[in-house]
Amino acid sequence: MARHAVMTRQVCTLVPYEPRQKPSLLVSAEFVWHEEGILELSYGLRSRGEAGLNDIQIPATAISPQRCDELWSNTCFEAFLAHPGQENYWELNVAPSGNWNLYSLENYRNGLKPELGVLLPNISIHAGPKDFRCDVLLNLQPWLPGISCPEFSLAAVMKHADASYSYWAIRHTGQGPDFHDRRSFIQP
DSSP: OOOOOEEEEEEEEEEESSTTSOTTEEEEEEEEEETTSEEEEEEEEEEOSSSGGGGBOOOOOOSSOOBOSOGGGSSEEEEEEEOTTOSOEEEEEEOTTSOEEEEEESBTTBSOEEOTTOOOOEEEEEEOSSEEEEEEEEEOTTTSOTTSOOEEEEEEEEEBTTSOEEEEESOOOSSSOOTTOGGGSBOO
């Protein structure tokens, strides 16, 4: 079987906004964009100590994953996509349960609305005693044409057993955790 030509691939470690926060957890993300407009994402959690994954609230996998709002209020994996030089962008949220949503925004944190032109993403969850992985396959057509690789940022929100949160991203550029800050996006 022929494979799609890969245009961009980025594997990175996500860092918490508070660097000393939750050192018992390693969070990674992978971004693969294909020239046909197919996006592959993979988020991994690995325990580096006693607490590790036991400290993270990971909801059970949904029998029928569906589109849901406010997934970021619990443990959630996020991807932000934008065309270079344009103010509008998209936010993808995927919960460890398999629930998801995709939003379009007109500009920085403004005009949030569900992107209706998206096909159902393929989401697979793999859980072990010391690691967890969420893989996402998403067709960007027709709502984000595959003319060129988008600028992107990968992030995660972790809700902990004590109901506190930690915020993980490729990089943090502001005075607080702000995944929408375009300065944190990678420009391929």
